[in-house]
Amino acid sequence: xxxxxxxxxxxxxxxxxxxxxxxxxxxxxxxxxxxxxxxxxxxxxxxxxxxxxxxxxxxxxxxxxxxxxxxxxxxxxxxxxxxxxxxxxxxxxxxxxxxxxxxxxxxxxxxxxxxxxxxxxxxxxxxxxxxxxxxxxxxxxxxxxxxxxxxxxxxxxxxxxxxxxxxxxxxxxxxxxxxxxxxxxxxxxxxxxxxxxxxxxxxxxxxxxxxx
Amino acid sequence: xxxxxxxxxxxxxxxxxxxxxxxxxxxxxxxxxxxxxxxxxxxxxxxxxxxxxxxxxxxxxxxxxxxxxxxxxxxxxxxxxxxxxxxxxxxxxxxxxxxxxxxxxxxxxxxxxxxxxxxxxxxxxxxxxxxxxxxxxxxxxxxxxxxxxxxxxxxxxxxxxxxxxxxxxxxxxxxxxxxxxxxxxxxxxxxxxxxxxxxxxxxxxxxxxxxx
Numbered sequence: 001x002x003x004x005x006x007x008x009x010x011x012x013x014x015x016x017x018x019x020x021x022x023x024x025x026x027x028x029x030x031x032x033x034x035x036x037x038x039x040x041x042x043x044x045x046x047x048x049x050x051x052x053x054x055x056x057x058x059x060x061x062x063x064x065x066x067x068x069x070x071x072x073x074x075x076x077x078x079x080x081x082x083x084x085x086x087x088x089x090x091x092x093x094x095x096x097x098x099x100x101x102x103x104x105x106x107x108x109x110x111x112x113x114x115x116x117x118x119x120x121x122x123x124x125x126x127x128x129x130x131x132x133x134x135x136x137x138x139x140x141x142x143x144x145x146x147x148x149x150x151x152x153x154x155x156x157x158x159x160x161x162x163x164x165x166x167x168x169x170x171x172x173x174x175x176x177x178x179x180x181x182x183x184x185x186x187x188x189x190x191x192x193x194x195x196x197x198x199x200x201x202x203x204x205x206x207x208x209x210x211x212x
Numbered sequence: 213x214x215x216x217x218x219x220x221x222x223x224x225x226x227x228x229x230x231x232x233x234x235x236x237x238x239x240x241x242x243x244x245x246x247x248x249x250x251x252x253x254x255x256x257x258x259x260x261x262x263x264x265x266x267x268x269x270x271x272x273x274x275x276x277x278x279x280x281x282x283x284x285x286x287x288x289x290x291x292x293x294x295x296x297x298x299x300x301x302x303x304x305x306x307x308x309x310x311x312x313x314x315x316x317x318x319x320x321x322x323x324x325x326x327x328x329x330x331x332x333x334x335x336x337x338x339x340x341x342x343x344x345x346x347x348x349x350x351x352x353x354x355x356x357x358x359x360x361x362x363x364x365x366x367x368x369x370x371x372x373x374x375x376x377x378x379x380x381x382x383x384x385x386x387x388x389x390x391x392x393x394x395x396x397x398x399x400x401x402x403x404x405x406x407x408x409x410x411x412x413x414x415x416x417x418x419x420x421x422x423x424x
Contacts, residue, residue: 015225173394
């Protein structure tokens with residue numbers, strides 16, 4: 001059974017997964033790197049990092065994943081669609097190592113990168129995109145990689161089997177919120193919370209009823 | 213030193229401290245009692261309850277408190293100002309046992325209840341209300357009792373020394389949010405999070421710089 005999973009999605013206390021405005025200098029806007037410092041401190045990110053609860057969660061990011069779906073706002077800064085040379089933020093060897101499906105109204109030819117990552121561009125609704133990504137994942141799971149608008153769309157379409165959020169103790173005040181339009185989301189999930197000595201709190205949502 | 217404290221303020225994952233619409237039948241609107249079930253299960257509320265981390269936090273509610281400030285929406289349902297007989301939700305012996313200052317544009321005479329609670333009615337901004345409550349507290353601390361609009365106003369005015377929030381794993385989607393307008397609140401506080409086996413997460417905000 002191939003699951004649809006969200007991992008390491010960091011949010012502020014007020015639920016923003018990115019600040020504003022987003023730009024090539026500031027991919028997360030005024031949030032800067034504050035939403036992800038917990039991850040940079042782990043062994044997942046840095047060989048000298050910690051191997052506690054933050055690392056245990058972070059390492060789940062790639063286990064058993066055969067494809068990722070991401071939104072246009074994750075792939076590049078506003079306007080990347082006008083730059084035919086834009087190949088993502090991540091250099092020649094992006095940290096995905098699977099097919100990655102970028103949801104955008106401006107589709108272009110696929111881009112094969114080093115290390116097993118190929119970017120494909122899709123103008124598709126969540127269910128259709130998931131079907132395509134699942135075929136590419138060849139029996140493995142599909143990660144919904146963000147940003148928050150895309151995660152929210154997949155949650156609203158009831159397509160997410162597992163979600164890992166990381167609540168960082170800051171109040172961003174503005175940006176893109178994960179929670180909007182998701183009233184009663186908890187009805188479909190077992191929700192667990194565990195606070196870390198790093199001061200973040202990991203929230204996991206595990207779908208109650210297994211889907212085929 | 214008299215501190216200004218918030219205790220047992222329960223919020224949903226998306227930051228709502230009450231649902232909507234509020235009425236005499238449903239003081240917390242569509243949230244019902246879901247934001248406070250964690251507290252009903254503790255010894256603080258029920259002699260047969262639990263005595264773990266939830267209870268430890270809940271019990272802090274009254275320790276060292278000499279007065280409470282509450283908003284009009286906590287004192288009664290919409291329209292209570294038109295009912296000269298309204299004396300709050302809590303019966304003849306309210307659980308405050310101190311002077312309580314109700315912030316309202318419709319002031320009326322003070323009401324002395326059993327058990328040491330006296331309701332006073334004030335049309336005042338946060339700083340002025342706090343000064344009056346602090347005098348009444350006679351050296352003890354002042355609790356900001358809610359609802360969220362009042363807590364937010366005192367936070368925005370930088371008048372809160374300690375805040376205890378309880379994040380409940382539900383998504384309410386609508387109601388009154390605690391976080392609006394509080395960007396960078398964390399700069400003034402040490403923020404701690406601890407998850408409970410009951411699935412709530414306790415968040416404490418302790419002001420970094422002591423105030424007189």
